[in-house]
Amino acid sequence: xxxxxxxxxxxxxxxxxxxxxQFFSGKSWLAPLxxxxxxxxxMFNVTFxxxxxxxxxxxxxxxxxxxxxxxxxxxxxxxxAVCMKPGDVVEIAAGKEHWHGAVPDSWFSHIAIQCNxxxxxxxWLEPVSNHDYTEAxx
Amino acid sequence: xxxxxxxxxxxxxxxxxxxxxQFFSGKSWLAPLxxxxxxxxxMFNVTFxxxxxxxxxxxxxxxxxxxxxxxxxxxxxxxxAVCMKPGDVVEIAAGKEHWHGAVPDSWFSHIAIQCNxxxxxxxWLEPVSNHDYTEAxx
Numbered sequence: 001x002x003x004x005x006x007x008x009x010x011x012x013x014x015x016x017x018x019x020x021x022q023f024f025s026g027k028s029w030l031a032p033l034x035x036x037x038x039x040x041x042x043m044f045n046v047t048f049x050x051x052x053x054x055x056x057x058x059x060x061x062x063x064x065x066x067x068x069x070x071x072x073x074x075x076x077x078x079x080x081a082v083c084m085k086p087g088d089v090v091e092i093a094a095g096k097e098h099w100h101g102a103v104p105d106s107w108f109s110h111i112a113i114q115c116n117x118x119x120x121x122x123x124w125l126e127p128v129s130n131h132d133y134t135e136a137x138x
Numbered sequence: 139x140x141x142x143x144x145x146x147x148x149x150x151x152x153x154x155x156x157x158x159x160q161f162f163s164g165k166s167w168l169a170p171l172x173x174x175x176x177x178x179x180x181m182f183n184v185t186f187x188x189x190x191x192x193x194x195x196x197x198x199x200x201x202x203x204x205x206x207x208x209x210x211x212x213x214x215x216x217x218x219a220v221c222m223k224p225g226d227v228v229e230i231a232a233g234k235e236h237w238h239g240a241v242p243d244s245w246f247s248h249i250a251i252q253c254n255x256x257x258x259x260x261x262w263l264e265p266v267s268n269h270d271y272t273e274a275x276x
Binding site: 009011012033034035038039040041043061063064066085086087089091093094111115116 | 147148149150171172173174176177178179181199200201202204223224225227229231232249251253254
């Protein structure tokens, strides 16, 4: 258990996500949930502190998000942000620019699945501006 | 909402699983959670009534189970059964014979991910005997 993270789901929280911190506004935590590379479904639980979100980015193989705790947002470039609560699943097509993260007043956890890991690469872009983040709340 | 299934998770329950009923001892429900075939991660929520389990079977591409509600079991042939509760993840290697289902006194829901769907085939075997199921409880 990580004493600095409240219990918002039954999934492991893991360690503070320092490896990707440069691509996140705020603190996040990362727990790998799978090990067997032959299954080709790398899966992590990602936990965001309130207000934390990742930069705009895309995955050449696509991604699936499964909300498991708290409340968050997913936004695809050019579309309205979608509120995510436990039980919600978002499918992100290959190459689509997007961001995800917590709402300002709640922690958020989602499982993230890296799709097509044999060839997938991630492209990290600019941070989500405070203006765009605030607009997502409307 | 399915009125005959109690709410044990935040995920969709879907329809009664009549298509695979011949491979299940007891009633189950199936909800597809993904649509985009290019992501190569077909994902379903499977809900088992108390006592319900599937036959021994294997997947040539492997499978991942994510427990999301109630209490269930996973057993690999020749090994001790493992109790599954929300937050538990089981990785099943390609070709491993196994079964999964609910404990006798609780409903159970898990997300099931079909791995390597481009080439995966399922092989269905004999039902789990009452003797083996009872032994799993020990």
